[in-house]
Amino acid sequence: xxxxxxxxxxxxxxxxxxxxxxxxxxxxxxxxxxxxxxxxxxxxxxxxxxxxxxxxxxxxxxxxxxxxxxxxxxxxxxxxxxxxxxxxxxxxxxxxxxxxxxxxxxxxxxxxxxxxxxxxxxxxxxxxxxxxxxxxxxxxxxxxxxxxxxxxxxxxxxxxxxxxxxxxxxxxxxxxxxxxxxxxxxxxxxxxxxxxxxxxxxxxxxxxxxxxxxxxxxxxxxxxxxxxxxxxxxxxxxxxxxxxxxxxxxxxxxxxxxxxxxxxxxxxxxxxxxxxxxxxxxxxxxxxxxxxxxxxxxxxxxxxxxxxxxxxxxxxxxxxxxxxxxxxxxxxxxxxxxxxxxxxxxxxxxxxxxxxxxxxxxxxxxxxxxxxxxxxxxxxxxxxxxxxxxxxxxxxxxxxxxxxxxxxxxxxxxxxxxxxxxxxxxxxxxxxxxxxxxxxxxxxxxxxxxxxxxxxxxxxxx
Amino acid sequence: xxxxxxxxxxxxxxxxxxxxxxxxxxxxxxxxxxxxxxxxxxxxxxxxxxxxxxxxxxxxxxxxxxxxxxxxxxxxxxxxxxxxxxxxxxxxxxxxxxxxxxxxxxxxxxxxxxxxxxxxxxxxxxxxxxxxxxxxxxxxxxxxxxxxxxxxxxxxxxxxxxxxxxxxxxxxxxxxxxxxxxxxxxxxxxxxxxxxxxxxxxxxxxxxxxxxxxxxxxxxxxxxxxxxxxxxxxxxxxxxxxxxxxxxxxxxxxxxxxxxxxxxxxxxxxxxxxxxxxxxxxxxxxxxxxxxxxxxxxxxxxxxxxxxxxxxxxxxxxxxxxxx
Numbered sequence: 011x012x013x014x015x016x017x018x019x020x021x022x023x024x025x026x027x028x029x030x031x032x033x034x035x036x037x038x039x040x041x042x043x044x045x046x047x048x049x050x051x052x053x054x055x056x057x058x059x060x061x062x063x064x065x066x067x068x069x070x071x072x073x074x075x076x077x078x079x080x081x082x083x084x085x086x087x088x089x090x091x092x093x094x095x096x097x098x099x100x101x102x103x104x105x106x107x108x109x110x111x112x113x114x115x116x117x118x119x120x121x122x123x124x125x126x127x128x129x130x131x132x133x134x135x136x137x138x139x140x141x142x143x144x145x146x147x148x149x150x151x152x153x154x155x156x157x158x159x160x161x162x163x164x165x166x167x168x169x170x171x172x173x174x175x176x177x178x179x180x181x182x183x184x185x186x187x188x189x190x191x192x193x194x195x196x197x198x199x200x201x202x203x204x205x206x207x208x209x210x211x212x213x214x215x216x217x218x219x220x221x222x223x224x225x226x227x228x229x230x231x232x233x234x235x236x237x238x239x240x241x242x243x244x245x246x247x248x249x250x251x252x253x254x255x256x257x258x259x260x261x262x263x264x265x266x267x268x269x270x271x272x273x274x275x276x277x278x279x280x281x282x283x284x285x286x287x288x289x290x291x292x293x294x295x296x297x298x299x300x301x302x303x304x305x306x307x308x309x310x311x312x313x314x315x316x317x318x319x320x321x322x323x324x325x326x327x328x329x330x331x332x333x334x335x336x337x338x339x340x341x342x343x344x345x346x347x348x349x350x351x352x353x354x355x356x357x358x359x360x361x362x363x364x365x366x367x368x369x370x371x372x373x374x375x376x377x378x379x380x381x382x383x384x385x386x387x388x389x390x391x392x393x394x395x396x397x398x399x400x401x402x403x404x405x406x407x408x409x410x411x412x413x414x415x416x417x418x419x420x421x422x423x424x425x426x427x428x429x430x431x432x433x434x435x436x437x438x439x440x441x442x443x444x445x446x447x448x449x450x451x452x453x454x455x456x457x458x459x460x461x462x463x464x465x466x467x468x469x470x471x472x
Numbered sequence: 473x474x475x476x477x478x479x480x481x482x483x484x485x486x487x488x489x490x491x492x493x494x495x496x497x498x499x500x501x502x503x504x505x506x507x508x509x510x511x512x513x514x515x516x517x518x519x520x521x522x523x524x525x526x527x528x529x530x531x532x533x534x535x536x537x538x539x540x541x542x543x544x545x546x547x548x549x550x551x552x553x554x555x556x557x558x559x560x561x562x563x564x565x566x567x568x569x570x571x572x573x574x575x576x577x578x579x580x581x582x583x584x585x586x587x588x589x590x591x592x593x594x595x596x597x598x599x600x601x602x603x604x605x606x607x608x609x610x611x612x613x614x615x616x617x618x619x620x621x622x623x624x625x626x627x628x629x630x631x632x633x634x635x636x637x638x639x640x641x642x643x644x645x646x647x648x649x650x651x652x653x654x655x656x657x658x659x660x661x662x663x664x665x666x667x668x669x670x671x672x673x674x675x676x677x678x679x680x681x682x683x684x685x686x687x688x689x690x691x692x693x694x695x696x697x698x699x700x701x702x703x704x705x706x707x708x709x710x711x712x713x714x715x716x717x718x719x720x721x722x723x724x725x726x727x728x729x730x731x732x733x734x735x736x737x738x739x740x741x742x743x744x745x746x747x748x749x750x751x752x753x754x755x756x757x758x759x760x761x762x763x764x765x766x767x768x769x770x771x772x773x774x775x776x777x778x779x780x781x782x783x784x785x786x787x788x789x790x791x792x793x794x795x796x
Contacts, residue, residue, distance in 0.1 A: 216564050268779065276510060276563065277778045280718075283711055284778065287771030291764035298760065405575055408568050447579035450572040457569060458557040 061138045063103040063111060063145045067095050069124050070150035075099025080119040082187075082318070085111035086393045089442055090191050090434070092184065094119075103147075106442035108138045110301050110394045113147050114310070114318070125151040133309070137301060183316035188434040190317045196430025197330035198392060199403065201385035203410040203422035204337060205378025210411070211354030211418070212367075212374050214275045215265070218282040220382060220407060222289035224400030227253045227383025228390035229293060229302075236304045242322070245304065246329075246387055253383020254376045260285075261375035266368070286401065293397040302395045304387070326388040333384065334423060337377075341419055350374060406433065406446060409453035415463030424464055428452070477744025479618045484736040488625075491632035492694035493736070495639055497716040497728035499686030504714075505722030506647055507679035508659030510567040513554060514687050514713050516574025519705035520546045521688020523581060526596040526700045527589060536602035540692060547688035550577075551681040559676045571707060581702045595701040600624065603631075603696050625697060632693040636729065639686055644725045646682075655679050708767065715774045721787030730786060739766050 063083070067076040077097045084090045086109040093101040105111065114133035117126045126132070127149040136147050206220050227249040235245035264285070268278060311321035319327075341347035352360040353370045361367045386400055393399075410429045414421025429449045436448035456463065484490055496518055503511040524546030529539040554573050558566045581590040590596070609623040621629065646652050655675055657665040666672050712735070720731025746762050749755035757765075783789050 216567065271779075273779070277782060279510075279564065279567065280714065280778050281775050283714070284771045284774030287708070287711060287774065288768050289771075291767035291771070294764040295757075295761050295768070405572055409572065412565070412568055441583050441585055444579045444583050447576040450576050453572060454557060454569055457561070457565060461561050461565070 061105040065101040066148045070152045080116045082114045192431035192434035196427035200423045200426035201381045203426045207422040208374045219286035221400030221404035223382035224386035227386030228395045231387030249383045249387040253379040257375040257379020304390045322391045415465045421465035476618045481740040483619045484740045488697045490736045492690040494729040494732035495690035496687045497713045499683035503683035507655040512567045513570030513574040515705040515709035516577045517684040517687035518691040519577045520550045522691035526599040543688045547684040551684040555677045597699040600696045718777045721784030724786045727786045
């Protein structure tokens, strides 16, 4: 992939400039003391972010540095950026957060005749723990890429250096990559959002414990393929089954009795918050607080212009689309789907016309559990997995559902895609660690202009 | 066996953290318990108030009083930003918008670009200077055993208790006043109050402002003896406050105060007992696994409270906002 360094740095510069103006304006308002402190503070640089990776590419034979090589770095929460090595063969990668980052050296950007990194070390996953600075990611080029490299070898890392030699810059490629990441993330989000939306539609519950259904699926996939080393498809199928059972169990053990007691919607919401705390920290209790990795083949299996898909990403996208089409088919064409929509529309009327409302709600819980668990296991593959993976996307799910219109399944899909795109494309203009804030802000703004959401109906906002 | 944790748990009764959470939960009770607003952004109000206070006092060297005013102003502005778009909408929209706004605040203050002002992920230290400057208590150590406080600890505890007492009196009088009857009416039946010609929207906004200002003041008490850490204002803080408020009674003035004391004493006791269990291998868990347990306990407490005693310890059943 070609590098948008010049543009990106220009953009970053502009954003920083705007910020500086803002701070200066605030300083003017707040008086001379404020001014002094504003002047004293040095201009923030990209290296101000706490965690970082240092990339160093050299030729194995003579240890000569390789400049102008581009490396695609992808990581949690849709982080995806390309870095170019400087004259010393190094590139400094400032990161928004700790996590597992995948580094892929673009072999086409390497000088001809010097070889390529061995295929087993390219792409490479670098685990960045909180507070790590300049985690080494060293690549040695060997002819034909056959010999194993020596990761993190001999030399002590020098001072990191943000590449500036973007001679083949390509802003379009970055936008294309972020758009692709956004759509993929949006599809994954949609799997989780549809469940939230259907549960809300049929029972009125804003389920704050939905993120824990997502994590549950991801952890099931991790146990099956990461711990027991079963094939990946068993992990995915197992997660779906376990998620369905979890949904069924939750409804039978908790939500149905509470509905029977006639507990109001707000207390139900608070119960779901309690449940989410219990489950989330039980996961941490069992699995610890570190990143977990579901093994997968991270080679680029499919290349579309500047965008590379690994095989698991490709499978995820296909699976998402098939599942979403299936949900649409069930909702629109089957008796169960019609009954579900009838319950969501008017529960009393549906019950009066002979629909078994409790049975529909049970089915919705099972279906939501399956979809959420699949979202979880695919997110586990696509990004990384932790005890709070689901909890950390919960608000994005709510934003997606609110955006699309509460209680409408298709609104949830549209909202999810919008949120996925916003989260990824916003990194073009704002720092990556506030990308989620951008999505939440968009949600608040939409509520201001169109409170019923994109596809919602006005009477629902009451 | 080291039983000093019993004393530490006892000390939680007057710890600045307990006082601060009591005050913030009191603010939450004004919003949620008395007015019926689902404010899930109380942690956001705490963060805004805390940052306004710490930035103005540490970076701009404002006098203590002006920093407190800045903190209050920050909470008022935040209440307007949240309230204007959402108070006309259905109740759960307010829930989602407030929780989202609180998270936006947390993400934003952690941005490296504005770290010179907000301290980034490290937060802000040393906002206690202005407060300690007019500490009348002579230098020394007060108390006994593990419960020994220096003059600055004692000063913040005394001021915190005084502020909380004044705030509780204020809320108590407020809820006995015509204003209080109107907001309780809004909680019970918004349309009926509107039919009486009251501006429901404006009353809700005032309740949100009062709740937010109390949270901002609470956080000043919270950060003075320690420091301001952005990740202390995640959603879990709001949920702690809900648990505290519901524990004591959401529709009472003393409930949040009692709730906070019980909450922190119990958590402290649980931590102490778990530590002993780990130390003497009574429990098959490691020290690292101790941390999550307190959150599991809080979650279970929250669920049981809502299901079995929604009015809390001090509340009246008929006034429970969501009588089951």
